[in-house]
Amino acid sequence: MKKTLFTQIEASKGFYGLLAGLGAVILVGALAWYHMEHNGHWVTGMTNQIVWGMPHVFAIFLIVAASGALNVASIGSVFGKKMYKPLAPLSGLLAITLLLGGLTILVLDLGRPDRLIVAMTHYNFKSIFAWNIILYNGFLGLVAVYLWTMMEKRMNRYTHVAGFFAFVWRLILTTGTGSIFGFLVARQGYDAAIMAPMFIVMSFSIGLAIFLLVLMASYRWTERPLGDVVVKRLKNLLGVFVAGVLYFVATMHLTNLYATEHHGVERFILMDGGIYTTLFWFGYMVLGTLAPLALLYHPATGKSRGMIGLASALVILGGFALVYVIVIGGQAYPLQLFPGYEVMSGFEGGVNSPFYAYSPTLAETLLGIAGVALTLAMTVVAVKNLRFLPQSLADSEVDPH
């Protein structure tokens, strides 16, 4: 088997420019965070009705993506597909940076972020949140060890074992993330066991889309060869994952539609919900599912790097839209305390609409964007300082098995 040569990327004007740009975004996000934390959440669009807002959408999106980004490495180490092995270090790196970006947003949005140490030392083990704290930190450690087995020659023989544990751990982790919502019996839009596996397949799709985009961009910008064998395999796999997410989303909604008690929330999401309905059908379904599937598999577009890149970007946007609908849409539909009754009191929603309204402010959106910038900045710094990227992924260098 040909040995892959991994090298650091070269510094260049473009490199420093990119880092400066990301740094600026992070700085603005930090200022936005300071504004939120110093004044209190009254400066945000979050209320006692919509308690989790834009920052949480970004955070959950990044955390879900993080677990999925590790997929590429898992396919190589756990399932033995040789073509994926040179891609494994970048996959592990993205898993770590995406998770750190998401967790940063989450922690900074807490009402009392200064009490993070309390969260790390007081655990209520019935809470899936408490488990997630352990799962997320454990994931970081495990993937770090996994990367070490890949990058330290003497540890290469342990890559398979480390990869296996990382793979199992991330399945549990993403199940935990989906269960945050799945365990909420109180709300019509949640309380469903299917949310856990749905989040897992979402992670496959979003994670691979991000990986593919980062791979293509980094190879183009560092002028390293990236052959069609790798790109074609990954884009076909992405199509499968996009279809997989569609299956779970469809199953969840169709099942809910069968039960009369859920007709209200389904009507809200699929028909009456304004922005949520638009995001679901246009954002997730058209832009995020149907368009990418067409672009990835149609013979005219499936061979074009540009179209594949576009498809990946659309999958990312569609995934974001879906997370928005789940997180915010699920909160916007009012709790059903008195079925069969119309509730008339200002607290239960607007006078004109029973649904809870949410308009994200600039500050909370900037915090979310800064988390993404943090992920990208960490990734850029890492590939410059350590040997994550193969020098060449040309067809002649890769083992297609």
Next chain:
Amino acid sequence: MSETKHTDTARRDFLSNSAKLAAGVTLAPGVMLYGVAHAATAGQGASDKVRWGMLVDTNKCAKGCDACVTGCEKENGWGQGSNDEQRSNSKQKAQWIRKVELRNTATGHVQSLPMMCQHCENPPCVDVCPTGASMKRADGIVLVDKHICIGCRYCMMACPYKARSFVHEELTDQRAHAPRGKGTVESCTFCVHKLDAGDGTTACAEACNTEGHKAIIVGDLKDPNSEIAQAVAEYATTQVRADLGLNTGMRYRGI
């Protein structure tokens, strides 16, 4: 090795004596204060021999009246009972208790009732709290420990009654018996400070009585001689969202 040298122990003695003195000075006040600082025996801790409950008779609850809300605000220092929360909008301000008007869509019948924390026996808010700040006392009162609440708002997502509020800004006008803080979550405390002081009732119940409606009864559900225990044994009462199996301490008559 001929003659034993007499070691000059002056320095050693000095160090040894200093250490003893320092230890004594450090420990002595603690020993003294330990003897003195018995906190006043704070009565018994909460006991599971008691289950605090509240019965709301919606037939007596007057539409348009919100005495219970005002009573709670003034007692616990939120809403109209405090100068705080000037910057939060109406959806961000705390609401420990609210009056809800219900119209039966099939029959047109209208009624009203107060809605607040239901003090469940199996509280979802306690289940989901990552730090254990959301907790249930042995006597059934569900509270938030403001020292360890990190403000994640997961309990607010989990509560089936939308009973909890998040504090969106700095507060300066809190009551000593009802601690509130920016970035933490809060809800009806069942006037735990009044119950622990022996008042046997809550601010909302008192306010309702003062208004003359007498729609709210507070008492120990486990005491067969209490007014509430006798009332729930005699009249049909229900819990809101009873199908969730939470066994709430709040019960309602007439819904």
